[in-house]
Amino acid sequence: DIQMTQSPSTLSASVGDRVTITCRASQSSSTWLAWYQQKPGKAPKLLIYDASSLKSGVPSRFSGSGSGTEFTLTISSLQPDDFATYFCQQYNSYYGTFGQGTKLEIK
Amino acid sequence: EVQLVQSGAEVKKPGESLKISCKGSGYTFNIYWIAWVRQMPGKGLEWMGIIYPGDSETRYSPTFQGQVTISVDKSISTAYLQWSSLKASDTAMYYCARLSGSSLDYWGQGTLVTVSS
Numbered sequence: 001d002i003q004m005t006q007s008p009s010t011l012s013a014s015v016g017d018r019v020t021i022t023c024r025a026s027q028s029s030s031t032w033l034a035w036y037q038q039k040p041g042k043a044p045k046l047l048i049y050d051a052s053s054l055k056s057g058v059p060s061r062f063s064g065s066g067s068g069t070e071f072t073l074t075i076s077s078l079q080p081d082d083f084a085t086y087f088c089q090q091y092n093s094y095y096g097t098f099g100q101g102t103k104l105e106i107k
Numbered sequence: 108e109v110q111l112v113q114s115g116a117e118v119k120k121p122g123e124s125l126k127i128s129c130k131g132s133g134y135t136f137n138i139y140w141i142a143w144v145r146q147m148p149g150k151g152l153e154w155m156g157i158i159y160p161g162d163s164e165t166r167y168s169p170t171f172q173g174q175v176t177i178s179v180d181k182s183i184s185t186a187y188l189q190w191s192s193l194k195a196s197d198t199a200m201y202y203c204a205r206l207s208g209s210s211l212d213y214w215g216q217g218t219l220v221t222v223s224s
Contacts, residue, residue, distance in 0.1 A: 001169065030113055034211070046211060087152055089152075093209075
């Protein structure tokens with residue numbers, strides 16, 4: 001099994017801040033890494049796929065990078081709508097695995 | 108517009124069976140895998156398994172192998188998740204989602220399953 005470890009688990013930040021969330025895989029995941037945003041009571045939404053590709057309609061302040069075992073999600077300038085929980089996910093062509101999530105809170 | 112519409116909330120007793128559904132529309136249903144994802148109360152996302160509607164090939168995460176059954180009726184563009192004997196620990200929100208490449212690009216609204224005596 002590939003295990004995905006996100007850090008930090010909780011992040012307190014202010015509107016306008018630049019924030020980075022990290023996801024580490026227990027073994028290489030190539031670039032098959034996605035990032036999702038989830039708000040309370042809602043289904044997750046895809047933000048980034050293939051490690052660095054922005055899904056159509058997602059604001060350009062979101063970006064992803066990395067390959068192999070270490071990946072990052074960066075939000076360049078936090079907006080009020082961005083306070084949510086973020087999950088990474090890898091897929092090994094048989095099944096996927098999610099990170100445990102990072103809750104982004106207002107400082 | 109791609110849409111995945113899931114069946115409504117369920118309240119069941121331990122030991123009962125259940126089948127929930129996920130109907131796709133707005134795209135060619137048969138050529139995209141459908142995934143099922145569990146989210147227990149206050150917890151993270153867990154990948155349960157995927158099914159390919161074109162030939163019903165199914166792949167389960169090791170945690171869920173033997174615990175649930177994923178099936179599909181491609182004639183009505185609907186995927187299913189079923190349990191033969193529910194436990195209290197099956198209480199969760201269940202999401203279906205479309206797998207595109209290696210990511211889940213469209214999600215259903217979720218089906219809340221509550222198992223309580």
